[in-house]
Amino acid sequence: MRHRHGHGFGHRMSPEAGERTTTRVQLELPPQAMERLQRLKDKTEAASYAEVIRNALRLLEALIDEHEKGSEFALKRPDGETVAYKIFV
Numbered sequence: 226m227r228h229r230h231g232h233g234f235g236h237r238m239s240p241e242a243g244e245r246t247t248t249r250v251q252l253e254l255p256p257q258a259m260e261r262l263q264r265l266k267d268k269t270e271a272a273s274y275a276e277v278i279r280n281a282l283r284l285l286e287a288l289i290d291e292h293e294k295g296s297e298f299a300l301k302r303p304d305g306e307t308v309a310y311k312i313f314v
Contacts, residue, residue, distance in 0.1 A: 262274055262277060262278075265277050265281075288312060288313075289313075292312070292313050297309065298310040298311075298312055
């Protein structure tokens with residue numbers, strides 16, 4: 226079964242009215258990617274797939290910005306252990 230989820234990706238609005246213009250994006254995802262998107266939507270209680278993708282883009286952009294500044298990433302596990310986390314190799 227092919228999933229085509231175009232809903233939730235916005236519509237064009239009038240820039241003259243001082244409103245933001247959006248662009249509709251249609252994605253074709255393999256079943257495994259669609260399942261990941263659905264799990265993320267459920268875990269984050271996002272209202273739409275579009276909200277999940279917007280949040281993911283903001284997070285990725287912030288991580289890339291920090292990486293470009295020379296930042297290193299680490300995780301602190303529940304037991305207190307801190308481990309290096311290589312996001313970008």
